[in-house]
Amino acid sequence: MSDENNSDSSTSESEVSACSSKFNPLKALYSKKAAIPVKNAPLYENLNQYESAQKKENYIIPVGHKEEVENRELEKKNKKEEEQRLLEEKNRQRFARFQLPEPVRREIKTKNVLTRIGAMEGPLAVLKDCVDHRLRIKVITRNATGIRGVLHATLVAFDKQWNLALADVLEIWKRKGQKKRKIPPGLGTPVPKGTAAKMCSVPIVTETPLGGGVWECTRHIPQMMVRGEHVVIVNVVER
Structure with missing residues (x-):
């Protein structure tokens, strides 16, 4: 504990201030006197994201801004749907003159004895x-x-x-x-009993x-x- 107190006492405010030319990051890491200059500063996952955000490349949103991410995705979706609609309309107008009218198929109604009655x-x-x-x-x-x-x-x-x-x-x-009764000779012999009864x-x-x-x-x-x-x-x- 004495070592920590001695280190804090030997550390000046200029060494733990991020805006000072005498800034010492090692002392700022372990010192209790270090203060964040901007409390609402955006948080990035790595240095590459920070550089991209400074250059306005790919519009990287800091961590913790969920609403901005959702709005950006919604804008992308609406833009994509609008582009797709314009492309379909352009293609329809382009090939409209080559399309022939579709033949109208007449419904064929079934006709039988029951329908004619x-x-x-x-x-x-x-x-x-x-x-x-x-x-x-x-x-x-x-x-x-x-x-x-x-x-x-x-x-x-x-x-x-x-x-x-x-x-x-x-x-x-x-x-x-x-x-x-007169039975015509063309009728021939009658069917034996039982033969027709088997069918009907x-x-x-x-x-x-x-x-x-x-x-x-x-x-x-x-x-x-x-x-x-x-x-x-x-x-x-x-x-």
Whole structure:
């Protein structure tokens, strides 16, 4: 302790003052009389940064000035975005005359039976109501020589040719007795029992005698497609 006191007593203010020509850095380092000339002086990490700051090279900010660093980075970012925007605008104007107008693609609408039903007018509009409200209809069909029979069914779909897709069909028709029937020779031998049933169940036909050698036949079919050329008239049974 005595050595330190002796060293402080032997040290003059001119030797520890940074502004004096007799400044001794070694004594200023260990002396308690040394005073900082500028308390708010900027702090640099090394001598190279200090020299660059004095020469205004790369604009080095001293340690502890966080806000200035953030502002400088924000300015750099905004400047870069502005340069990029100007470059894009310049390129757009440069190549604008070489660009052709893009063709407008029209939306292709799918057309089928279900989409055409919505635009039906006139008598076909009544069939559209039958499809929407699931009404039962009565369809009179014909064969090559006259009326064949009647179909009681629910209409599922149709088209402008009067082709009908039916569901839950009850078919009623008349034909002669078994002894008076004429089977064309071109039909050949019938399919053996059980062969067709493996692929699709054959509807059961119920025959009722009406007299005079005429029988009334009925059968129930889950689904049926009727061609328009076989349709005579269509009546709405349920409203």
